[in-house]
Amino acid sequence: MIGVRQLSLMFAVPLLIAAGPYDIPLFSTPKAPRASGSARLVFAQSPFGISVTADGRAQYDVQVAVSGLPSPSSLGAFRAYVAWAATPDLQRWDRLGPIANGTTTVGHVTLNKFLLVITAEPDSAPRSHAGPTVLHGTSPSGWLQSFLNHPMFRGITG
Amino acid sequence: MNGRAALVAISLGVPLAIGSAQQKRDPMSGMDHMQGMKHDSAGMPIPMPRGMPMIPGLIGLVPSGGTFVPGGGIDPARLPLAKPSQLLRLADGDTIDLTAMLVRRRIKGHEFAMYGFNGEVPGPLIRVPQNATIIARFHNRIDLPSAVHWHGVRLDNRSDGAPGVTQEPVAPGGSYVYRVHFPDAGIYWYHPHVREDVEQAMGLFGNMIVDSPDADYYGPANSEHALMLDDLLINADTLVPFGADGPDFALMGRVGNVLLTNGEPSYALHVRRGEVARFYLTNAASSRTYNLSFGGAQMKVIASDQSRFEHEELVPSVVLAPAERYVVDVRFARAGRYAIVNAVQAINHYKGEFEPEVDTLGFVTVDAAPVRADYGRAFATMRVNSAVTKDVDRYRGYFDKPPDKELTLTVQTTGLALATVQFMTIDTAYYAPVEWIDGMPDMNWLSTSKEVRWILRDDATGKENMDIDWHVARGSVVKLRLFNDPKSFHPMQHPIHLHGQRMLVIARDGVPTRNQVWKDTALIPVGSTVDLLIDASNPGDWMLHCHIAEHLGAGMMTVLHVDR
Numbered sequence: 123m124i125g126v127r128q129l130s131l132m133f134a135v136p137l138l139i140a141a142g143p144y145d146i147p148l149f150s151t152p153k154a155p156r157a158s159g160s161a162r163l164v165f166a167q168s169p170f171g172i173s174v175t176a177d178g179r180a181q182y183d184v185q186v187a188v189s190g191l192p193s194p195s196s197l198g199a200f201r202a203y204v205a206w207a208a209t210p211d212l213q214r215w216d217r218l219g220p221i222a223n224g225t226t227t228v229g230h231v232t233l234n235k236f237l238l239v240i241t242a243e244p245d246s247a248p249r250s251h252a253g254p255t256v257l258h259g260t261s262p263s264g265w266l267q268s269f270l271n272h273p274m275f276r277g278i279t280g
Numbered sequence: 281m282n283g284r285a286a287l288v289a290i291s292l293g294v295p296l297a298i299g300s301a302q303q304k305r306d307p308m309s310g311m312d313h314m315q316g317m318k319h320d321s322a323g324m325p326i327p328m329p330r331g332m333p334m335i336p337g338l339i340g341l342v343p344s345g346g347t348f349v350p351g352g353g354i355d356p357a358r359l360p361l362a363k364p365s366q367l368l369r370l371a372d373g374d375t376i377d378l379t380a381m382l383v384r385r386r387i388k389g390h391e392f393a394m395y396g397f398n399g400e401v402p403g404p405l406i407r408v409p410q411n412a413t414i415i416a417r418f419h420n421r422i423d424l425p426s427a428v429h430w431h432g433v434r435l436d437n438r439s440d441g442a443p444g445v446t447q448e449p450v451a452p453g454g455s456y457v458y459r460v461h462f463p464d465a466g467i468y469w470y471h472p473h474v475r476e477d478v479e480q481a482m483g484l485f486g487n488m489i490v491d492s493p494d495a496d497y498y499g500p501a502n503s504e505h506a507l508m509l510d511d512l513l514i515n516a517d518t519l520v521p522f523g524a525d526g527p528d529f530a531l532m533g534r535v536g537n538v539l540l541t542n543g544e545p546s547y548a549l550h551v552r553r554g555e556v557a558r559f560y561l562t563n564a565a566s567s568r569t570y571n572l573s574f575g576g577a578q579m580k581v582i583a584s585d586q587s588r589f590e591h592e593e594l595v596p597s598v599v600l601a602p603a604e605r606y607v608v609d610v611r612f613a614r615a616g617r618y619a620i621v622n623a624v625q626a627i628n629h630y631k632g633e634f635e636p637e638v639d640t641l642g643f644v645t646v647d648a649a650p651v652r653a654d655y656g657r658a659f660a661t662m663r664v665n666s667a668v669t670k671d672v673d674r675y676r677g678y679f680d681k682p683p684d685k686e687l688t689l690t691v692q693t694t695g696l697a698l699a700t701v702q703f704m705t706i707d708t709a710y711y712a713p714v715e716w717i718d719g720m721p722d723m724n725w726l727s728t729s730k731e732v733r734w735i736l737r738d739d740a741t742g743k744e745n746m747d748i749d750w751h752v753a754r755g756s757v758v759k760l761r762l763f764n765d766p767k768s769f770h771p772m773q774h775p776i777h778l779h780g781q782r783m784l785v786i787a788r789d790g791v792p793t794r795n796q797v798w799k800d801t802a803l804i805p806v807g808s809t810v811d812l813l814i815d816a817s818n819p820g821d822w823m824l825h826c827h828i829a830e831h832l833g834a835g836m837m838t839v840l841h842v843d844r
Contacts, residue, residue, distance in 0.1 A: 143713050143766055143807040144789070164789050165713075169581045169589060170599035170606075171775075171785075171803025171810075172714060176573045177636060178597075178624035180713065234625055234634040265709040267632040 146238050146259040148188065153197055153242075154256035159188030161238055161259060166230050175232055183229030184238065186221050191256060200242035200253050207236040210264060211273040215239075220246035235264040325515045326725045327537055332630055334722045337699025344695075345525030345728045349518075350423060350482055351382050351393030359384040359393055362401045365486065365506070365542060372412040378403065379419040380426050380472070380484055388538060388545060390517045395422055395482040401543035402508045402564070403470070403486025410490050413461040418450065422479070425449035428458060429473040430488070431603060431777070432585050432800040435461050437820025440779055442473050445821050445839060449474045464782070464798070465492035466586045467560045467605040469508070477527040477534060477566055477829035481512065483543060485564040498582055499663055500655045501558035501609055505549065509572070509600065509641070510564045511536025526729035527833035531770050533567025534830060535718035539622060539639045547642025552651040553615045556659050557644070558582075559608050563600040566829040569714055569773065569803070573597040574610045574644060575618030580662065583607035586782050587798035590669045592662040597623070601775035601803040603827035611659045615648040624716035629707055637717055672784065672796045675757060675813055679786050683761035683811065685750060686739040689776075689804060689826075689836075690768040695731045697723075704770055711766055713805035714773045734774075734826060734836035748838040756842075758814040759786075766807035774831065777801040778814065778840065779822040787811040801827055819844045 146161040163182040166173040173181040186205055194200035205218040205228045219228035221240060240257040328334055351359075362383040368376060383396040397403025408414060420426045427449055429441035439458040443449040450456045462468075468488040472479040487506045491497075513520040513536045522528065529535075541547035551557055563570055573579065573596065580594045585605050598606050612618060619640050626637040693701075700723040718724055738748045752758055760783075764774060782798040788810050804810050825837030 143711050143805075162789075164791055165805075165808075167791075167794055168599075169584070169593055169595060169795060169797070171601060171604075171788075172599060172805055174571055174597065174599060176571075176576075176596040176623060177638075178571045178716060180625075262710050263634070263712070266627070266629070266707075 143262050146261060148238065148240070148257040148259040150257055151255050153254045154190070154192055156190040156192070157188060157256050158190055159186065159257055161186045163231070163261070164227075179232045179234055182231045183227050184218060184231060185225060185227045186240070187225045188221065188240070188257060189223050191223050194242045197242045197254055197256075200244055202243050202246040203240055203256065204243045204246065204248060204251070206239045206241065206251055207231045207233055208239055209233060210235055210237065210267070215251050217248070233261075235267065236261045237264070325518070325520055326721045327515050328721060329717070329719060332628060332719055335699045335703055337702075338697055338722045338726060341697055341726055343523055343528045343726055343728050344730050345523045345528065347521035347528070348524045349521045350395065350478060354382065354393045356384040356391040356393045360399050361386075362394070362396050362483070362543065363399050365400050365402045365405050368404045368406050370406060370408045370412065370414050372409065373414070375415040375417065376404075376406070377417045377419065378428065379421055381421040382423075383483070385483065385543070387512065387540075388514065390514070392519055395479060395484045397484060397486055400486075401483040403484070405486065405506055406488040408462050408488065408490055410462060410465045410492050413459060416458040416460055417455060418458060419455045420450040420452055423452055424479060425451055425474050426472045426479060426484070427456065427474055428470050429779070430458070430460050430468065430470050432466070432468045432605070433460060433488070434463050434780055434782060434818050437780060437818070437822070440820070440822070442779060442823050445823055462488070462490045464586050465490050465497060466583060467562065467607055469562050469564065469605070471564065475833070477529070477833050478522045480564060480829060481534060481566055485510070487560065487562055489560060498558065498588070498607065499609070500556070500653070500658050502555040502651050502653060502655060503551065504558045504560070506560040506562070507547070508542055508562045508564045509570055510540040510543070511568050512538045512540055514538055520725075523728050527830040528726070528728045529567075529724050530729050530732035530830045530834045531724045531727040532715055532718060532772050533828040535567050535721070536565065539641055541620070541641045547620060549642070549644045550647065551612050551644060552647050552649050554611070554613060554654050554656060555646070555651040556609050556611045556655045559610060560605070561598060561600060561608065562605045563602050565602055567602060569602065569716060570600045570622050571597050571624050571716070572600065572620065572622055574620055577610050577612050577618050577644075578659075579608050579610045580659070581606055581608050584797045585799045585801060588665045588668050589797045590672065590795050591664045593795065594662070599803075601773070601801065601827070603775055603777050603801040604803070609659060611656065612644060612646040613656075615646045618644040618646065620644065626717040627712055627719060629719050668796065675784065675815065678757045678759060678813055679792070681759055683759045685758060686761045686763070688737045688739055689762060689764040689774050690735045690737060691770055692733045692735060693727070693731055693769050697726055700726065711771050711806045713807060714803075729834040732834045734831040734834045736824070736836055736838050745835050745838055749841075750838070751841040751843055752816050754817065754819045754842055754844055756816040758816050760812045760814055761809060762804050762812065763809045764804045764806050771806040772828070772831070773806055774804045774826040774828065774836070775801050776804055776824065777827045778824045780818045780820060781822060781842070782815050784813045785810060786813045816840070816842045818842060
C-alpha cells in the first residue's frame, strides 16, 4: 500500500513542461551572463533503433548550441570551453569535448541522469574540470527526481 | 462487411463469446472519470513489481471489457504436451500443413492450456531456399478465429494473412491455403493477425529462414540457432486473463513477468571453446523491447529483417523491438558458462530512480575442448557486403528529398480511472524514449481498447488510422517521416511494421544512418523523428501498424495501397 509520505513525494515532482526526452535548456552563470544555449541528445550511431550499453543505459551524442560566450581568456588563464557530463551527486565528471559559440556535437554520454556543464579550461582536453562554470543544465531524465530523493540528501533525511 | 469495417472490428476486438467468467458488475459505473471501469472486491490478479505498490484508487477495479482465458475450462492434462520446434526443410513447390491447436505447456512448475502450431512452441522452423514458393494449408483448431501472417515476406498480397484487408478470419474448425513466395534471403516469422495480443502470447508463432544460394552469404559459423524471444504474464499459478471484448493492457502493452526463449523459461546450449555460434533472433513478445547480450562474449551483428547490413559491426548488445529480427554471430573464446541476459534500466516512477533490471534467459556452456574448425579469424573480420551497398545505392538519390508522407504517433484516452489520470498527469516530467519494463501494471491492465485509442495521424490531412487513404504507384520510392509525439497522455515507443514491402531507416532525428539494412519493422522511440524510405514495389493493400499487439488492437494501423 502506498503511504502518505510516498504520495507527498510523488506530488513534489516539479510539473515541468518538457520539450521532449532529448532537450536540455542551458542556464548561464554570473561568469558569463550573456551566454545562452541549449543541447539536444541524439542517440549515438548504432545498428539498432536506439543505442544502449550492454546494461541498458542510453548512449547519446550531445548537440550543444550556444551563443554569447566570451573569449575564455577574458575569464582568466583559459583557452577553451569544455562540456562535461556529471552525475547528480557530482562524484563523476565525464569529459565530452570542447565547444565554442555555434553548434558542436560532443559525446558519448552513458549516464542515466546527468548534469551538462560547460566550463572554461586551460586547454581543450583537460583530465579534470577546474575552471569556472559558464553554462549548465540537467538531462531530461533528471527531471523526474524530487529534491527529497536527490542523492545529495541521502543519509541526511534517513 | 467491407474490408475496412472488418479490419477495425477484428483489431479493436472481436467480441468473444467464450469464457468471460471473470467479468464483474460495477457499483461505481456511471462516474465520469471511470465510466468503463468495473469494481471487484476480490482485487487484482496483477503481479506488481517489487517496491512499486498499487495505486490505492485502483484497488478493486477490473477492466471494462470483461476477461477470459483461452482454452478456459479445459483440463490441461487432456491436451498434448507442447513439443519443441522441429526443423522443416522445404523445397520449391512443397506443401505443408500448419495447424493451430491447443497444447499443454509447463512453465515455472505450472501447467497451462495454451496454443501451438502443429503442437509445437515455437511452431515448425521453416527453412527454404531463396525464391522458393511453398503452399501452406492452415487449419484452425483453436477456440478463436485466426489466420497466418508471413511477417516480412514480400509475397503475393492475397496470401498476406491480414484479416479485413486480404482475407476473412478463419473460423474455428476452418482452413485456408496460402501460397508463400520468398524473394529475399533472411530471417522471418509467422504469426496470427487476429487478436494478436492473445494468440501470439499463447504461443502461435514460428520462424522462417530463407537461405541464399551463396553458401558464404553470412560467412562461416560452427553452429546455427534460432531463438524466438517471448514473455508471459502469470500470477502465482494462473495466466493473467485477457480482455474479452478487446485487448486490455492497452496503454503500454502486456509485458510478461516470465521471459521465454523458444517457449521455455530457461534456454541451454553447449558449444566448444572458440566456437562461433550464429543466432537468428526474433522478438515475438507483445510489447517488450529486449537488450540482449551473451555474458560478455564478443558479438557481431550481421543482418536484420530482410538483408545483411552494409558492413558487419561488433556490438555490446542487441536491441530488439517487437517483431524485429537480427542475425548475430557470437564467439565463445573461453571455456565456462555464459549467461544470456536481458539487461535494461527500469524507471521506478515512485522514487524517480533508474534501477537496473537483469533477466537471465539461459546459459551457454562452453566446453574446454576446442572447436574443430576455428573461425576466429573470420569472426574478427568485419565483412563488407558490397551487394547490399550496390542495392541501396539505387535509392540514395531519394534520401534527401522532402517527405512524401508524414505521420504523428500519439494517443487519446477517455474514461480511464481517475487515479490513473491523476498519476499520469503528475508523471509527465520525463518519458523514457523506450519503456523497458511495466512499472505501472495496475494502471496498464485496467486500460482497454475502449479507453485507449492509439493513433497514426496523417499530418497533411489530419486523418487518422483507417481513415487515411494512401495510394502510391507500384515502383514508387516513398519517404515516410514518423514523429512520436512526447506530449501525449502516455507516449510510448512504437515498432512500426509495414507488410509486404522493404524499407530503409535513412535518418533518426536528422542524423543520417551510416550502415543500411533492409527492414520491415523500425523502432520509433518517444520524441524521435525517424525517416523511412519505402521501396513500394509489391502491389496490393498492405497494413502499416504498430507491432505492440495491444496498440494494434487499440487502433494504431492504416493501409498503404500500392497500385498496380
